Amino acid sequence: MASPNTKANPAFYAVIALLVFMSVGPVILMFMNSFKLDVDIISGSSGLIFLPTIQNYEKALCDVLWYEPDHVDFCSLKFGGAFINSLIIALISTVLTLVIGCMAAYALVRFRFMGRDTVSLSTLMVRMVPPAVLLVPVFGLWNNEFCLDRDGLIGGAIRDTFGGRGDVCLAGTHSGIILIYVAMNLPFVIWILQSFIVQVPRSLEEAARVDGAGPFQVFFKVVLPLIKPGLAAAAIFTFRIAWNEYLLASALSDRDTRTMPILIVNNMSEFNVEWGVIMATGMLLAIPPIIFTLFASRQIITGMTAGAVKG
Amino acid sequence: MRTAMANRLTPYMFMAPAIVIMALALMYPLGYMIWGSFRDWNPSQTIGEAEFVGLKNYITLWGDPNFHESLGVTLRFAFFVVSIEMVLGVGLALLLDRDIRGISVLRTMFILPMMIAPVVVGLMWRYMYHPTVGTFNRFLDGIGLPTVDWLGQHALMSIIIADIWQWTPFIFILSLAALQSLPRSALEAARIDGATAWQQVIHIKLPLMMPVLIVTGLLRLIDAFKVLEVILVMTEGGPGLSTEILALRISRTATEFRELGVAAAMSNYLLILLLLLTVAMFAFNRWQETRAARVQALVEEDD
Numbered sequence: 001m002a003s004p005n006t007k008a009n010p011a012f013y014a015v016i017a018l019l020v021f022m023s024v025g026p027v028i029l030m031f032m033n034s035f036k037l038d039v040d041i042i043s044g045s046s047g048l049i050f051l052p053t054i055q056n057y058e059k060a061l062c063d064v065l066w067y068e069p070d071h072v073d074f075c076s077l078k079f080g081g082a083f084i085n086s087l088i089i090a091l092i093s094t095v096l097t098l099v100i101g102c103m104a105a106y107a108l109v110r111f112r113f114m115g116r117d118t119v120s121l122s123t124l125m126v127r128m129v130p131p132a133v134l135l136v137p138v139f140g141l142w143n144n145e146f147c148l149d150r151d152g153l154i155g156g157a158i159r160d161t162f163g164g165r166g167d168v169c170l171a172g173t174h175s176g177i178i179l180i181y182v183a184m185n186l187p188f189v190i191w192i193l194q195s196f197i198v199q200v201p202r203s204l205e206e207a208a209r210v211d212g213a214g215p216f217q218v219f220f221k222v223v224l225p226l227i228k229p230g231l232a233a234a235a236i237f238t239f240r241i242a243w244n245e246y247l248l249a250s251a252l253s254d255r256d257t258r259t260m261p262i263l264i265v266n267n268m269s270e271f272n273v274e275w276g277v278i279m280a281t282g283m284l285l286a287i288p289p290i291i292f293t294l295f296a297s298r299q300i301i302t303g304m305t306a307g308a309v310k311g
Numbered sequence: 312m313r314t315a316m317a318n319r320l321t322p323y324m325f326m327a328p329a330i331v332i333m334a335l336a337l338m339y340p341l342g343y344m345i346w347g348s349f350r351d352w353n354p355s356q357t358i359g360e361a362e363f364v365g366l367k368n369y370i371t372l373w374g375d376p377n378f379h380e381s382l383g384v385t386l387r388f389a390f391f392v393v394s395i396e397m398v399l400g401v402g403l404a405l406l407l408d409r410d411i412r413g414i415s416v417l418r419t420m421f422i423l424p425m426m427i428a429p430v431v432v433g434l435m436w437r438y439m440y441h442p443t444v445g446t447f448n449r450f451l452d453g454i455g456l457p458t459v460d461w462l463g464q465h466a467l468m469s470i471i472i473a474d475i476w477q478w479t480p481f482i483f484i485l486s487l488a489a490l491q492s493l494p495r496s497a498l499e500a501a502r503i504d505g506a507t508a509w510q511q512v513i514h515i516k517l518p519l520m521m522p523v524l525i526v527t528g529l530l531r532l533i534d535a536f537k538v539l540e541v542i543l544v545m546t547e548g549g550p551g552l553s554t555e556i557l558a559l560r561i562s563r564t565a566t567e568f569r570e571l572g573v574a575a576a577m578s579n580y581l582l583i584l585l586l587l588l589t590v591a592m593f594a595f596n597r598w599q600e601t602r603a604a605r606v607q608a609l610v611e612e613d614d
Contacts, residue, residue, distance in 0.1 A: 186332065
């Protein structure tokens with residue numbers, strides 16, 4: 001019986017090639033279709049020979065282009081604005097989640113205080129809540145309860161500056177969507193970072209403390225640099241969820257704060273689907289995750305195994 | 312004295328932002344939802360204006376055939392998805408656990424489907440499943456086979472296939488990691504004793520991987536109840552109710568039928584289901600740890 005660890009025959013590589021083709025194939029298909037005209041997609045002159053065109057992308061991004069493409073008579077998609085909204089929301093919520101989550105994870109690991117087990121347990125529990133379950137309460141709260149009275153001091157000031165009639169509410173603002181994303185991602189981030197902070201040797205921190213560093217200095221100058229891989233993994237996962245999420249964003253956003261997934265779903269449900277443009281928008285939404293995958297796959301895998309196995 | 316006080320307060324200061332945000336945006340909403348599930352509530356009312364109806368929403372749902380259908384679809388979807396993905400993922404991990412060059416490239420390619428937005432996954436598959444222009448039917452047509460009505464008659468199967476495409480790599484990567492951290496000595500001993508490859512897999516590798524596999528499977532199971540966007544984009548729950556999983560039904564009850572109270576009650580049913588799964592997972596983890604500790608103690612005694 002030959003050792004299976006050294007033998008590698010052609011059939012084996014064929015299996016691998018097939019698997020790679022299966023997992024990447026649909027993405028490549030979408031990529032190619034996004035450069036085709038609808039006529040080409042539907043007529044099905046399938047194959048690699050076609051005249052690539054960027055018309056689909058021009059159509060999708062018509063509201064931020066500095067020139068007016070000839071083939072677009074009316075700019076209906078406004079995908080550029082949604083792209084910017086998505087970017088703002090995903091970036092801010094990632095940064096906030098990381099900062100807050102990091103501090104909490106550090107406290108959970110390093111300090112013993114009452115309720116640590118409870119926090120740990122509830123962290124795990126909260127991780128299981130599906131976004132769909134949050135839909136109803138978040139919709140109600142963000143529209144009715146998390147508001148500033150229009151007659152109040154701050155609310156009045158905001159109302160005077162931006163105009164409008166009713167009270168100032170979280171729904172329909174970037175911050176409203178960011179708040180729920182931060183809350184949704186915190187448990188997972190705390191969980192992952194915890195498993196990294198545990199590995200930081202205590203003696204290092206004590207040495208720093210003996211040298212006269214305060215708790216905050218120890219945290220920022222000693223601990224943070226050592227858990228960079230964990231931070232990278234957590235950042236990617238948070239960004240991915242904030243960037244990809246559809247359901248809660250669609251309940252909370254208004255015309256000006258729509259994110260990209262919402263626009264894609266709205267376009268898909270129309271009767272006559274323009275495949276080329278849809279594929280182009282899908283490609284735009286997929287680009288950041290693809291970049292992460294290509295350049296940080298090691299961190300992603302670390303995060304995935306830490307999050308699941310140690311969880 | 313001041314520093315001692317500050318030191319004692321530090322953990323609370325570090326925890327405070329996280330606790331405030333989670334209390335405000337997770338715990339409070341969940342409580343609010345439970346409160347709202349006892350009310351006849353539509354989106355134009357605030358919760359205070361809605362009429363208190365007791366358990367009516369829960370009882371209505373309990374007898375609602377559409378809810379049963381949706382629950383059935385959810386359970387079927389979760390069961391098939393998790394079991395097929397487990398078999399495929401673990402099988403692939405066992406097959407590809409060798410020292411070959413380029414395994415990291417392979418893993419990179421594999422995680423791509425997981426990272427892409429569910430909405431985009433949905434639209435890719437909706438295109439490929441399209442009855443006339445879609446890739447699959449064109450291929451079937453090309454080689455002279457009858458075409459398949461993917462998102463019509465076989466909608467549930469089609470969404471299961473799409474989910475398997477997206478999430479098998481997750482199980483593959485976790486079980487590969489588990490495989491590669493197995494104690495070499497046990498495998499070595501088995502090989503010297505003349506165990507065949509199959510015997511090694513069944514009697515040594517699988518039992519040793521079992522703890523990781525069970526946790527992975529449960530995580531995947533819990534995630535399977537969260538799937539929504541892929542199905543929304545591919546079928547919008549149709550045709551009929553054949554692919555309307557619970558998450559989708561909750562969102563439709565809230566936005567289309569405008570019955571927030573019923574949607575909240577449905578959310579609660581889903582939450583209870585997930586809570587049971589989570590508790591199972593947590594209990595299993597605990598049991599695992601105590602068993603590991605006991606084994607450790609035995610080993611130390613032997614020394």
